[in-house]
Amino acid sequence: MASRDEIKFLSNPNLGSQRKKYCRFKKFGIRHIDYKDPDFLVQFLNAQGKLLPRRITGNSLKYQKKVAIAIKRARHLAILPYVTDLLK
Amino acid sequence: MRQYEVTFVVDPVLSGDEIKTAAKSYEDLLKNEGCSMVATDDLGLKSLAYPINKRNSGIYFTHEFTTETGAVVPKLELAMKRDERIMRFLTIKLDKHGVKYNDDKRSGKIGKKATHVSKLEKDAEKLVIKDDLTRLEGIGPKIAQLLITAGINSYEKVSQADSDKLKDILAKGGSAYLAHDPGSWPEQAKMAANKNWESLDALQEKLRGGKSEEE
Numbered sequence: 001m002a003s004r005d006e007i008k009f010l011s012n013p014n015l016g017s018q019r020k021k022y023c024r025f026k027k028f029g030i031r032h033i034d035y036k037d038p039d040f041l042v043q044f045l046n047a048q049g050k051l052l053p054r055r056i057t058g059n060s061l062k063y064q065k066k067v068a069i070a071i072k073r074a075r076h077l078a079i080l081p082y083v084t085d086l087l088k
Numbered sequence: 089m090r091q092y093e094v095t096f097v098v099d100p101v102l103s104g105d106e107i108k109t110a111a112k113s114y115e116d117l118l119k120n121e122g123c124s125m126v127a128t129d130d131l132g133l134k135s136l137a138y139p140i141n142k143r144n145s146g147i148y149f150t151h152e153f154t155t156e157t158g159a160v161v162p163k164l165e166l167a168m169k170r171d172e173r174i175m176r177f178l179t180i181k182l183d184k185h186g187v188k189y190n191d192d193k194r195s196g197k198i199g200k201k202a203t204h205v206s207k208l209e210k211d212a213e214k215l216v217i218k219d220d221l222t223r224l225e226g227i228g229p230k231i232a233q234l235l236i237t238a239g240i241n242s243y244e245k246v247s248q249a250d251s252d253k254l255k256d257i258l259a260k261g262g263s264a265y266l267a268h269d270p271g272s273w274p275e276q277a278k279m280a281a282n283k284n285w286e287s288l289d290a291l292q293e294k295l296r297g298g299k300s301e302e303e
Contacts, residue, residue, distance in 0.1 A: 032185040032186045032188070082137075
């Protein structure tokens with residue numbers, strides 16, 4: 001039987017193995033989310049301007065709630081749209 | 089002691105003075121109510137994400153203030169609601185992280201990149217470009233920028249600088265500029281400073297990329 005070193009793969013066998021998601025607020029110690037910064041908040045929205053779920057962004061529950069509040073504040077001040085197309 | 093932050097959008101149709109007085113009037117209102125202002129920030133004209141009252145842009149202001157009780161907030165919001173100049177407003181109470189964030193932002197710890205760029209732009213504004221240095225053979229827009237930041241902004245100054253000094257400036261700009269030979273630049277600059285364009289053209293004919301042809 002051929003050992004693993006001798007087997008030639010057609011593609012990198014490590015492809016497709018996903019990196020573990022993490023909460024960027026916990027990792028980088030961001031404690032306050034500024035509602036006046038649309039460029040930052042847009043990372044948590046999809047192209048229609050809807051909030052992305054935690055399972056996609058990887059946010060912890062604590063910070064997902066804060067993100068949601070910040071985005072809703074930004075929408076009220078017309079910094080971010082309520083509904084749109086092609087936001088990103 | 090509670091710290092609040094009120095952000096409001098002023099109608100852009102008003103004249104510049106009217107906009108300033110609108111922002112100032114709320115600062116005065118807060119002061120009269122015994123609040124101490126922490127900061128006022130003019131965020132400038134921004135386009136709105138959706139039209140409000142048929143306007144597509146607005147001028148954003150932020151006032152940050154501390155007060156003993158929250159009694160002033162309903163008064164402030166009532167005044168803003170009645171004010172036709174104000175399109176939107178939002179008052180929030182800052183927690184300790186919010187206070188720290190805003191302090192850091194003001195002292196330039198957050199968003200460092202933006203302030204750094206604006207500082208560079210300011211420096212560039214200080215150094216007025218007197219002559220078009222790219223007119224000289226061998227100097228392109230990038231090298232011209234290097235020379236200008238080094239304080240050499242006219243033909244006269246190039247002609248006074250010797251080639252060693254010019255080489256130093258280029259070396260500081262990065263290794264990409266080491267290939268350039270500034271040997272002929274002072275000579276060229278001298279002609280340009282005397283507006284001797286014909287002999288400059290004749291000299292540049294002989295030069296290739298700023299280097300004298302060795303034949």
